[in-house]
Amino acid sequence: MNPEIVPIHRKESLGEDGILFVRTEGIIDTMVKIPLLVASMIIVAAIMPIQSSFSSPRTLDLIIYPDGSTHVSTEIDVDPFVTDYELDLFGSTIDNFVAVGENGFLLTTDVVGNFALIETFGSSVISIEYDIHDLVSKQGRVWTFSLDAPSDFTLLLPKNSAIVGMTNLPINMEIIDDKNQLTLSNGQAEINYLFSTNSIIPDPIDPVNPTSTSDYLSYALIAGVVSAAVIGIAAIIRFKQKIVKPIQDQQLTQTTQKIETIDTETIFKLNPDIREDDKEIVKFISDNGGQAFESELRKKFLQPRTTMWRAVKRLERNEIIEIEKKDLQNLVKLRKNMEKEE
Amino acid sequence: MKILALFTIFVLIFGTASTSLVNDAYAQNDPNILLRIAAQADEQISQQLERSYGDSIPSDIQTLHSQGQMAVVSLEKSLPDDIEQAREDFLTAMKLFQQISRIISESTTEAKITRSDISDRDLKSELNRLHKYFQNLKTVSEKQNTGIELSEIKELFILANEQINSGQTSDATQTIEEIKSLIISIKQHIQDSSSNSASDRVKKFILNQLQKIQTILDTANIDPNSSEFVEAESLINEIENLISEDKISDAKIKFGELNKIVKIIKKSIHKIT
Numbered sequence: 001m002n003p004e005i006v007p008i009h010r011k012e013s014l015g016e017d018g019i020l021f022v023r024t025e026g027i028i029d030t031m032v033k034i035p036l037l038v039a040s041m042i043i044v045a046a047i048m049p050i051q052s053s054f055s056s057p058r059t060l061d062l063i064i065y066p067d068g069s070t071h072v073s074t075e076i077d078v079d080p081f082v083t084d085y086e087l088d089l090f091g092s093t094i095d096n097f098v099a100v101g102e103n104g105f106l107l108t109t110d111v112v113g114n115f116a117l118i119e120t121f122g123s124s125v126i127s128i129e130y131d132i133h134d135l136v137s138k139q140g141r142v143w144t145f146s147l148d149a150p151s152d153f154t155l156l157l158p159k160n161s162a163i164v165g166m167t168n169l170p171i172n173m174e175i176i177d178d179k180n181q182l183t184l185s186n187g188q189a190e191i192n193y194l195f196s197t198n199s200i201i202p203d204p205i206d207p208v209n210p211t212s213t214s215d216y217l218s219y220a221l222i223a224g225v226v227s228a229a230v231i232g233i234a235a236i237i238r239f240k241q242k243i244v245k246p247i248q249d250q251q252l253t254q255t256t257q258k259i260e261t262i263d264t265e266t267i268f269k270l271n272p273d274i275r276e277d278d279k280e281i282v283k284f285i286s287d288n289g290g291q292a293f294e295s296e297l298r299k300k301f302l303q304p305r306t307t308m309w310r311a312v313k314r315l316e317r318n319e320i321i322e323i324e325k326k327d328l329q330n331l332v333k334l335r336k337n338m339e340k341e342e
Numbered sequence: 343m344k345i346l347a348l349f350t351i352f353v354l355i356f357g358t359a360s361t362s363l364v365n366d367a368y369a370q371n372d373p374n375i376l377l378r379i380a381a382q383a384d385e386q387i388s389q390q391l392e393r394s395y396g397d398s399i400p401s402d403i404q405t406l407h408s409q410g411q412m413a414v415v416s417l418e419k420s421l422p423d424d425i426e427q428a429r430e431d432f433l434t435a436m437k438l439f440q441q442i443s444r445i446i447s448e449s450t451t452e453a454k455i456t457r458s459d460i461s462d463r464d465l466k467s468e469l470n471r472l473h474k475y476f477q478n479l480k481t482v483s484e485k486q487n488t489g490i491e492l493s494e495i496k497e498l499f500i501l502a503n504e505q506i507n508s509g510q511t512s513d514a515t516q517t518i519e520e521i522k523s524l525i526i527s528i529k530q531h532i533q534d535s536s537s538n539s540a541s542d543r544v545k546k547f548i549l550n551q552l553q554k555i556q557t558i559l560d561t562a563n564i565d566p567n568s569s570e571f572v573e574a575e576s577l578i579n580e581i582e583n584l585i586s587e588d589k590i591s592d593a594k595i596k597f598g599e600l601n602k603i604v605k606i607i608k609k610s611i612h613k614i615t
Contacts, residue, residue, distance in 0.1 A: 067464030071474060081551070083597060096475035104485035105540060106532055119594075122547045129478055131471045140447030141390070162386045163379055165440025169429055173375040192443050196386055232349050317481055 058125070059310060060153035064161075066195075068136035068143060069095075073129045080124040087116040090147060091134025100127045146190040154310075156181045157193060165192035177275050267334070271318055277301075278311055282320060285334055294323075294330040373425050376432040380414045383439045394446050403442055410438035465506050465514050472521055473499055479528055488535040495524045541590045548585060548597050552578055555604050562611050570610075574603045 058075040065071070078085045092113050099107040099116070101123035108119040120126060136145050142164065145155070152171065157163070157180045167190045172183040182191075264286045268274060274282070284300055285292045292300075298308045312332055315321045324331045387407060391399050399407070413435035420428035476495060483490050498521050505514035533540075556578060564571060577600040584593040 065464065065467035065470060067467040069467060069471060071471060083547070083551075083594070083601070096471060098475065098478045098482075100478070100482055104482060105536060105543070106479075106482045106486075106529075108533075108540075119544075121544050129474070131475075139444070142443045142447045162382060164383045164386045164390070164443045166379070166436045167433070167440070169432065170375060170379065172372065173379065190440075192440050194386065194390070194443070196389070317477065319481075319484075 057151045057153075060149065060151050061156070061310065062135075062147075062153060063156045064136060064145060064158050066158045068138060069131055069133050070135045070145075071129070071131050073127075075125060075127050078120050078124060078126055080120070080122050083119065083121055085118045085120045085126065087118060087128065088150075089114050089116055089130070089132070091132045093133040095131040095133070097130040098128070102126070141194045142192050143194060144190060144192050146188070148188045149184065149186045151186045152183065153186075154181055154183050155191070157191075158195075160195050161193040162196040163191060163193050166190065174277075176277065267320055271320060274318065274320070275314075278315055281311055281315065282334070285321065285332060290336075291331055291333040293326075294332055297332065373421055373428055376428055377414075377417055377421055380417055380432055380435045380439075383436060384411055384414050387439050387442050390443065390446055403445055406438050406442050406445075410435045410442070413438065465502075465511065465518065468518060469499070469502050469506065469514075469521075472518065472525065476521075476525055476528075479525065479532060483528070483532050486532065486536045486539070488532055490528055490531050490535070492528070495521060495528065498524065541588070544590055544594065545585050548581065548593060551597070552581060555600065558604065558608070562607060564607065564610060570603050570607050574600060574607065577603065 058077055059073075061073045063071040063073075072090065076085070076087070089111070094111055094116075097109060097111050097116065099109045099118045101107050101120065102125045103123075107121075107123070107126065110117045116128075118126060118128075135147055136143055138144070143161070147153075156176060159177075159179050161180070163180070167188070168184055170182045170184055174181045174183075264279075264283050267282055267286075268279060281297060281301065284297065288296070294308060294312055297303070297312070298305060301308065303311070312321065312323065312330065315332075316323055319335060321332050322335050324333060387410070391403065391407065395403075413431045417428050417431035417435060420431055476499070480492060483492070498517055502514050502517040502521060505511075505517055555574070559571065559574060566572075577596055581593050581596045581600065584590075584596060
């Protein structure tokens with residue numbers, strides 16, 4: 001902990017003003033307590049996203065119906081210490097408004113014009129769904145969707161619709177149940193489409209999940225961070241010489257406790273509207289003994305975190321799976337009592 | 343310990359930096375989709391022009407279309423190496439196609455689709471929207487164990503679907519109206535049956551907040567005889583009484599008033615400090 005001052009012995013290297021060069025090793029130790037520094041950084045890292053995310057949508061998904069009405073589905077982080085949250089709606093002709101708190105409670109809402117006042121009372125995340133009739137207009141055969149989006153969003157176009165104009169660059173595009181789904185950035189967006197029999201945009205590479213070189217870079221970076229974290233954890237465990245055996249035993253038990261395989265065909269029969277990509281997820285979970293971590297699903301299907309999270313939430317809404325928190329991760333399990341409930 | 347601490351710092355910094363890199367990478371996901379969208383738009387516009395004008399396409403539209411097609415060709419050439427140029431070409435092409443589609447349609451007046459626009463009412467879409475709404479309510483109902491009977495509405499959904507598929511429009515419309523009124527009563531039922539737990543949550547929340555506000559008032563260096571202070575104290579007492587009497591809606595109103603006064607007090611504290 002003693003700072004070691006090492007003067008430069010060669011006289012000729014001293015500056016004209018007689019500046020002393022000092023070894024910096026140990027200065028941080030002396031001046032700043034490292035644990036304090038680490039704790040501060042962790043707090044800053046934890047607080048920054050919270051501060052920036054209050055009142056901003058976590059997810060925003062839009063579905064356009066053939067008649068031009070649009071279903072909006074969004075999750076918003078709200079301040080748990082305020083009584084209510086005023087939501088700017090995308091228009092004033094609103095139907096079927098539902099706001100649900102994080103515990104699954106229906107929240108009291110008052111929709112007035114372009115605003116909805118939602119009594120959050122302690123909720124930190126609220127889910128909102130509603131239908132709106134203001135986002136799409138029609139001129140002749142051409143339909144125009146326009147929105148000033150507060151965040152990146154997905155837009156599922158109606159079946160047999162073909163895009164004939166747009167003002168923005170799409171982030172991504174997928175084909176879901178013979179419908180084009182675009183992922184677009186926040187800001188003003190306008191898309192023109194019309195109905196045509198030849199509307200599905202063919203993908204010569206992979207119709208569901210186009211993957212570019214940049215994706216591989218992303219995965220490599222993620223893998224790098226994960227590996228570094230794993231090495232770090234291993235080092236900590238080794239360093240502290242803690243007993244590892246019980247954890248290993250627990251993991252073994254966890255693997256052996258996998259629930260019996262559930263017939264996916266029955267699930268699909270009971271849920272005929274389930275999307276093709278969701279079916280793949282269900283099949284994977286079923287083959288995996290009825291449960292899988294969300295992170296495993298992301299790895300398997302090479303999907304970004306938000307896309308997989310939405311898929312999992314969709315399956316949960318359809319009561320096909322249930323989500324459990326395990327070791328700070330989401331464990332996705334096929335529901336056993338699906339048939340009974342139906 | 344020092345090595346571990348430094349390692350943690352490294353992971354934190356690298357983790358933060360890599361996340362932003364990953365976001366950028368995701369924003370550039372698969373530039374081939376630009377070509378796919380533009381090529382399809384080109385094809386659709388060509389079909390529209392053929393349908394609207396046959397062989398006698400007006401020269402201004404023809405010029406726009408040719409420019410759009412050139413932009414698509416340029417887009418194809420730019421990929422996969424020159425992404426920036428590809429993006430530019432994509433936007434150029436799509437804006438030109440947009441212009442053409444507007445010109446083709448300009449003879450008709452624009453009509454916004456609203457729920458009152460019955461002529462454009464699409465029963466299938468309406469039924470799908472209602473079904474989504476019902477699914478949301480059903481999930482809430484099950485989470486709260488309300489025990490609401492949902493078999494009737496499920497049957498009505500099946501019936502409406504059959505009626506739409508077999509072209510019985512007026513019957514389907516009637517069934518949809520029945521579904522709507524049932525959904526309203528289901529929502530009301532959920533709200534009623536969950537009102538106890540909801541009011542418990544509100545009570546808990548308000549009492550917690552009152553404690554915090556009381557702490558602010560106790561520690562604030564302000565004149566206890568000031569009108570704001572006196573009013574805040576009186577509102578706190580009033581809210582506590584209302585909660586003990588289970589008058590939650592009144593308590594919520596008073597809590598809103600209290601919050602406004604606390605904001606004023608907080609501002610004056612900031613001015614002093």
